[in-house]
Amino acid sequence: MKQLIKAIAPTPVLNVARDLREWPRLRARPVQVFDTKNLWSADRAAVSAMLEDSGTDAGWDEDHKTITALFGDENKMGGVNPGDRKALYYLVRALKPKNVLEVGTHIGASTLYIARALKRIAKKGKVSTVDIMDVNDAVHGPWKEAGLPEGPRDMATRLECAAHIDFHTCPCLELMATIKTKYDLIFLDGDHTAQAVYQEVSA
Numbered sequence: 001m002k003q004l005i006k007a008i009a010p011t012p013v014l015n016v017a018r019d020l021r022e023w024p025r026l027r028a029r030p031v032q033v034f035d036t037k038n039l040w041s042a043d044r045a046a047v048s049a050m051l052e053d054s055g056t057d058a059g060w061d062e063d064h065k066t067i068t069a070l071f072g073d074e075n076k077m078g079g080v081n082p083g084d085r086k087a088l089y090y091l092v093r094a095l096k097p098k099n100v101l102e103v104g105t106h107i108g109a110s111t112l113y114i115a116r117a118l119k120r121i122a123k124k125g126k127v128s129t130v131d132i133m134d135v136n137d138a139v140h141g142p143w144k145e146a147g148l149p150e151g152p153r154d155m156a157t158r159l160e161c162a163a164h165i166d167f168h169t170c171p172c173l174e175l176m177a178t179i180k181t182k183y184d185l186i187f188l189d190g191d192h193t194a195q196a197v198y199q200e201v202s203a
Contacts, residue, residue, distance in 0.1 A: 022194040029195050032202035050094035051087055060089055063116040070155055071109070071148065078146065080110040080189065088187060092117035097184030098125055103172040103200060104190030105131035107143045108152025114187070115161035128183075130168040130175045131190070176203040 009017075064086070080088075092100065092114055100114055111129045118125030129152075135141055136151040143151045156162040168175050172190055188200050 019194070026194040026198060029198065032198065034202040051090050053090060053094060056090050056093045059093065059117075059120050060086065063089070063113070063120075066159060067109075067112050067116065070158060078107045078109050078142075085110060085113045089113045089117045092185065093121060095185055096121050098122060099181050099183045099185075100125070100127040101181075101183040101186045102127055102129040103186070103188045105129040105135045105152060105167065107146050107148060108135060108155060110187065110189065111152055111165060112155060112159060112161065115156060115164040116159060118164045119161045126164055126166055128166045128168060128175075128179070128181065130170065130172045132169070132171055134169045136167060173199060173203055176200075 088110055097118075100118065102111055102114060105111055108129070111127060114127045118127060133140075133142065135143070136153045138144075138151070141151050148155075150158075153162065153165075153167060156165050188197060190196070190200070
């Protein structure tokens, strides 16, 4: 029955239903206390300027074409839509982070865009990407299910950006509790439930 409802209900209706289901669970979570000074506050105009930087266009056009050719089909890039991929790429180029954390690797589409952007701005820039499953597993990796020719690590090697990526296989909160690296940019794209994101932001 759940599958039938998901198949016929419009996405906005499903999102409202999910939020209504999640709200009581989020309210039941203990309050997380954390120092918000570590979070950057940007106004809409500043972010818009970053996303409209024409100086980034040439690099984007080249990298987007190269990555898309490797995947063989833009629709095989998982849950990260073309607009989000471009936004991530432009934000990395504008903010020039040394260290990026990505929660939720899946087939590595956004990972590769971040890594290629890092390669253009800093020889030592790194994206640490974490997933609860081994995304590079030759037998059970999500890239196999998506019908891709190879996993994220092999694709990164072909794109000459493997040196800019560290893959981690564990729950993200476990990584956040143990890793010593400080991150300049964090992309949360793992478990999208309200309580999980609340824990991730506080961590």
